[in-house]
Amino acid sequence: MASTTTHPVLGTRALNRATLARQLLLSRAEMSAEGAVTHLLGLQAQNVKPPYFQLHARLTGFRPAELAGLMESREVVRMVTMRSTIHTHTAHDALTLRPLVQPARDREVNYFRKGLVGVDLDRLAGRARGFVESAPRTMGEIREELLREWPDADPQSLSVAARCRLPLVQVTPRGVWGRSGQVRLTTAENWLGRPAGEAQPVDDVVLRYLAAFGPASVKDMQIWAGLTRLREAFERLRPGLAVFRDENGVELFDLPDAPRPDPETPAPPRFLPEFDNLLLSHADRTRVVAPEIKGRTWTGNQAHCTLLVDGFVAGLWKLEGTVLTVELFGRVSKAQEEEIVAEGERVIADMGEGGVRGGAGASVRFGATRHA
Numbered sequence: 001m002a003s004t005t006t007h008p009v010l011g012t013r014a015l016n017r018a019t020l021a022r023q024l025l026l027s028r029a030e031m032s033a034e035g036a037v038t039h040l041l042g043l044q045a046q047n048v049k050p051p052y053f054q055l056h057a058r059l060t061g062f063r064p065a066e067l068a069g070l071m072e073s074r075e076v077v078r079m080v081t082m083r084s085t086i087h088t089h090t091a092h093d094a095l096t097l098r099p100l101v102q103p104a105r106d107r108e109v110n111y112f113r114k115g116l117v118g119v120d121l122d123r124l125a126g127r128a129r130g131f132v133e134s135a136p137r138t139m140g141e142i143r144e145e146l147l148r149e150w151p152d153a154d155p156q157s158l159s160v161a162a163r164c165r166l167p168l169v170q171v172t173p174r175g176v177w178g179r180s181g182q183v184r185l186t187t188a189e190n191w192l193g194r195p196a197g198e199a200q201p202v203d204d205v206v207l208r209y210l211a212a213f214g215p216a217s218v219k220d221m222q223i224w225a226g227l228t229r230l231r232e233a234f235e236r237l238r239p240g241l242a243v244f245r246d247e248n249g250v251e252l253f254d255l256p257d258a259p260r261p262d263p264e265t266p267a268p269p270r271f272l273p274e275f276d277n278l279l280l281s282h283a284d285r286t287r288v289v290a291p292e293i294k295g296r297t298w299t300g301n302q303a304h305c306t307l308l309v310d311g312f313v314a315g316l317w318k319l320e321g322t323v324l325t326v327e328l329f330g331r332v333s334k335a336q337e338e339e340i341v342a343e344g345e346r347v348i349a350d351m352g353e354g355g356v357r358g359g360a361g362a363s364v365r366f367g368a369t370r371h372a
Contacts, residue, residue: 010215010244010252013263015287016311021259022212023278024058025270025308031059033066034090037076040212041205042087042097044280045078045175050273051088052177053305056351057270063350064177071176074192078170080163083226083280084108088175092197094188098167099199104226105164115154116161124150124158125165129187136171136184139163167196202233207255213281215244215254224281250284267311269336269343271324274303279313289313293329309336317344322352322362340364 010018020026024036033055037043043051052064067088070076077094081087081101089097109121124146131137131145139159146158162168167188173181189195209221218231234241234253244252254260272278278288279297289297290312297306297313307315307326315328324344332340344364352362 007243007245007251009247010260011247011263012287013311014260015215015246015252017261017263017265017267018215018254018259019213019278019282019287020267020311021261022214025278025311026261026265026267028060029058033059033062034070034075037067037070037088038090038093040277041208042081042089042093042277044275044277045086045088046275047273048175049177050275051175053271053273053347053351054276056347057272068177068179072172077188077191078175079167079188080105082224084164085275086170091192093200094167094169095192095194096197096200097205098188099196100202100205101225101227102199109161109164112154112157112160115157117153119150119153119158119161121161121165124161128162128166132166132168132186133190136186138182138184142185202230203237206230206233206237210241210253210255211258213277214258215242215252215260216282217246217250217252217284219250219283220281223283224277246284248284267308269340270308271317271343271347272306272308274305276306279303279306296329307340309340319347319352322348323365324348324352324363325365325367327367337366 017026023040024031029036031039036055036059043054045051052067055062055067067076074091076088076090078086078088079094079098081089081098084105109116127149128142128146131142137145142162143155143159146162147153147155150158168185169188169191171184171186171191173179174183206221209224210216213220213224218234222228222230238253240256242254242256244254246252279285288311293313297304297316304316305318306313307317307328309315309332314330314332315326317324317326324347326340326344341364345362348362348364
């Protein structure tokens with residue numbers, strides 16, 4: 001292992017600007033929605049609307065209809081992958097990233113073994129697969145089908161086992177902007193009309209992760225993926241990577257030619273939805289969330305929508321119709337307030353219900369804390 005004095009140190013602002021650049025948040029990218037979903041290795045999608053807001057914050061000219069069209073044409077899908085959470089992935093990544101994280105899903109089943117006494121998991125997976133491939137099913141319907149064979153098993157444990165053992169996708173209209181639908185599931189192979197591929201090589205995914213979230217430590221990627229034992233992959237790749245340290249001495253890896261902007265590069269305000277992967281994909285989140293506001297972006301298990309100012313989380317927001325309300329954690333300058341309003345008006349115009357920039361009733365409102 002190299003000496004801690006060998007590698008350059010990246011301070012918090014340097015890490016912040018580098019990560020924002022990879023995340024397409026320093027300036028909006030001229031990129032298709034499908035290209036962005038690929039680059040970002042998927043979009044956290046615990047709720048229906050966040051993927052749309054994630055792309056709006058990152059892409060020039062993005063409108064919800066673009067991602068909705070990809071959902072309806074089955075070029076992107078919603079499924080459980082990293083961290084056992086729902087993500088919106090391209091069809092290719094759905095079929096090849098899920099096999100990569102399958103060992104973590106298999107371990108997840110072990111937490112429910114008490115409710116699965118006497119249940120043959122291979123037989124369960126086979127029966128569930130046949131059931132959901134005959135027609136998309138709700139989780140309740142899957143549970144009832146499995147209880148017919150294992151009536152003494154715990155119903156929730158049966159559901160978890162099916163979700164973990166099978167690559168289940170949520171079929172449309174669920175996930176389509178402006179439409180609603182109950183969660184119904186089938187297998188990725190059935191929905192996409194082709195078999196799952198081999199798992200993406202872990203070394204390739206490390207490089208993709210660094211391109212979207214770097215510079216990063218081994219533990220950072222393990223947090224993002226919900227996997228363990230990734231050190232070997234980083235060590236194999238070490239000769240071709242740039243290596244740094246953070247201010248705490250933690251070793252960070254990066255692609256040699258990836259952008260690492262000047263720490264004083266301006267970072268415009270951005271309105272991020274709940275569960276944005278920017279806030280969830282590093283072990284040390286201080287590159288985006290200052291220690292003094294840790295915990296303020298969550299209530300229980302529910303994440304709030306967050307506002308970035310100068311690249312860091314600076315407040316919360318919510319959009320109701322054509323009114324966007326901002327609650328700042330501290331004071332901002334008058335110039336920053338004006339930038340927040342301009343960006344908020346853009347969100348209302350593009351993403352609000354009937355929003356038209358400058359239209360009647362459209363407004364950005366602040367709580368008590370505003371500018372210095």
